[in-house]
Amino acid sequence: MAWLDALRAVAALLVVYAHLSHYLLRGARDVSAEWLHAGPAGVMLFFLVSGYIIPASLERHGDLRRFWLGRLARLYPLYLVVCVLVALTGPLTVSGAVAHLTMLPQLLGTPLLTPVVWTLSFEMAFYLIVAALFALRLHRASAWAAVAFAVAGVATAPLSPSRLAGPALPFLVAAVLALGLAALTARRRRAVLAGALLLLALAVTLLLADQDVSHVWDGLLIPAVMFTGSTIYRAQHGQIPRWHAVLTIVVVAAALLTNWFAELAALHALIPRYATRSVITLAVIGGAFAVGLAGRNRRVPRFLAWLGLISYSIYLIHVPLITLLAPALTTLGERLHGPVELLAVAGFLAVLFGLAWLAHRFVELPGQRLGRLLTDRLDGPPGQGLGRRLTDRLEGLPGQRLGRLLTDRLDRLPGQHLGRLLTDRLDRLPGQRLGRRLTDRLDRRPGQRLGRPLTDRLDGQPGQRLGGLLAKQRGQGRDDAEEEPVGRAVRVADQAEDGVRDERAAAQGDEVARGQLPAAQ
Numbered sequence: 001m002a003w004l005d006a007l008r009a010v011a012a013l014l015v016v017y018a019h020l021s022h023y024l025l026r027g028a029r030d031v032s033a034e035w036l037h038a039g040p041a042g043v044m045l046f047f048l049v050s051g052y053i054i055p056a057s058l059e060r061h062g063d064l065r066r067f068w069l070g071r072l073a074r075l076y077p078l079y080l081v082v083c084v085l086v087a088l089t090g091p092l093t094v095s096g097a098v099a100h101l102t103m104l105p106q107l108l109g110t111p112l113l114t115p116v117v118w119t120l121s122f123e124m125a126f127y128l129i130v131a132a133l134f135a136l137r138l139h140r141a142s143a144w145a146a147v148a149f150a151v152a153g154v155a156t157a158p159l160s161p162s163r164l165a166g167p168a169l170p171f172l173v174a175a176v177l178a179l180g181l182a183a184l185t186a187r188r189r190r191a192v193l194a195g196a197l198l199l200l201a202l203a204v205t206l207l208l209a210d211q212d213v214s215h216v217w218d219g220l221l222i223p224a225v226m227f228t229g230s231t232i233y234r235a236q237h238g239q240i241p242r243w244h245a246v247l248t249i250v251v252v253a254a255a256l257l258t259n260w261f262a263e264l265a266a267l268h269a270l271i272p273r274y275a276t277r278s279v280i281t282l283a284v285i286g287g288a289f290a291v292g293l294a295g296r297n298r299r300v301p302r303f304l305a306w307l308g309l310i311s312y313s314i315y316l317i318h319v320p321l322i323t324l325l326a327p328a329l330t331t332l333g334e335r336l337h338g339p340v341e342l343l344a345v346a347g348f349l350a351v352l353f354g355l356a357w358l359a360h361r362f363v364e365l366p367g368q369r370l371g372r373l374l375t376d377r378l379d380g381p382p383g384q385g386l387g388r389r390l391t392d393r394l395e396g397l398p399g400q401r402l403g404r405l406l407t408d409r410l411d412r413l414p415g416q417h418l419g420r421l422l423t424d425r426l427d428r429l430p431g432q433r434l435g436r437r438l439t440d441r442l443d444r445r446p447g448q449r450l451g452r453p454l455t456d457r458l459d460g461q462p463g464q465r466l467g468g469l470l471a472k473q474r475g476q477g478r479d480d481a482e483e484e485p486v487g488r489a490v491r492v493a494d495q496a497e498d499g500v501r502d503e504r505a506a507a508q509g510d511e512v513a514r515g516q517l518p519a520a521q
Helices: 002-020 026-032 038-061 064-087 094-101 115-135 142-156 169-184 189-209 221-236 242-266 272-294 302-309 311-324 326-335 339-377 382-393 397-411 414-425 430-441 444-459 461-514
Strands: none
Touching: 002 038, 002 272, 002 302, 002 311, 002 339, 038 064, 038 115, 038 221, 038 272, 064 115, 064 169, 064 311, 064 339, 094 169, 115 169, 115 189, 115 221, 115 311, 142 221, 142 242, 169 189, 221 242, 221 272, 242 272, 302 311, 311 326, 311 339, 326 339
16 A cells, blocks of 8 residues: 555654754754654654554454454564664663563553654554454454543543563563463464553553553543544444544544644643644644555655655654764764755655665664464464465465465365366266356356356356257258158159149040040030
8 A cells, every 4th residue: 555655654754843943953953843853743643544554464464363463573683673773782681682572561560672662662552452353353442442432531541550560560561461362362362362452452551551651641542543543444444334444543543633732731831822733743644544545546755655654664763863973963963054955855765765675675674574483383284374375475366366266276175176076077068067166166256257157157147148049950860861761752652643644635535536525525
């Protein structure tokens, strides 16, 4: 979906601007900061996009094991690389390392290795909730989840920060997380239900009771925004009424403004200008997503789509890069002004985009390939793994038909093929045997599309025309065969009758000659 990549690019650029403008473009920041929270706008747009696509990805796979392997393969490799590189520059405790391994450090009261990883803690909590709801078969209740988090976020704000934080908490959460994921991805229904309830309780508890002080006002509104994205997806695809999505958007937007205004009031900064800034920030978030959704069928600029493709790398790398170049950026920001400063910004962005592309090419993509390989190997019987792998690699309409065909051929029992083959060989007409055999071997939807036309061509109208033609020819042969002896009999009768008439004429001639009959007769 190129339009989602474009939205990710916009979100990444907003976040980069929010952090880079502390060093470069400070004049622009002095103006824009009065009217727009660029950082929160970009992050909330990321959350909205993630909420839109993640449940769809889970339901497309239809398997929790595949979902978790895919998510970890997508996020974990670059996350670990960045965390390890940053950890080399400063001390890291064992508790902090375990907290970062869980991808929940923001909710465990642990100092962050790099500031941007706080968003991944909320992503991880959202994954836990979505997966639990899927296992409990409540995954289509996105609108209810969004409204529940929004109402709870307003009712409990501000949350008490870090009530559970302690040195042992990361170890306890890591153990519960490992146990819950193992049960959730098991094949037994009871284990799956137990894992779902355990992970759901873990995520909700951390969101309610262990928020960082920086998110005591919006800690519960972030999952509300993500579930709003899920609600929009379901309404767009006809899974829920559209008015459910409209009502959810209104409730969550009202909750965001309520808490933002309350936070400003707590800081004694609730003035018209800052209240307007909150409204504009919300409008930028919702407006950007609405524009992207409305233009989803239009062509996206290639550069914007490319930036969206590497946006995860841009997001994780830009803050460590700014920190590394901070002295130089500070000097450039003090000495350069006007158009010349834009050249420095362009140079920084060129370095950032280049590093992000390298990270995407040599860290993200290999990790994703490894995830697909592990998914195929752990996905059940060899035939199923091969069929699904071919299906994934041959995406698109022709590839889907071929992949599903091979999956169907490999997933069914050999005895079914043998029984159907023997049945077909003992069947009636040759055309029917061929058509039915092809239909049975290529069963389900793709096979039905191929088998039925062949069966129809042999059994249906073309076959009927051929059979009718043969029947007519056989009928004509029978008519000719029946007419031949009749014709011979008629010709013999005609000849006999002619002979009788000739004999009578001769007798009459003799009688006339002897004078026994008058000549007039």
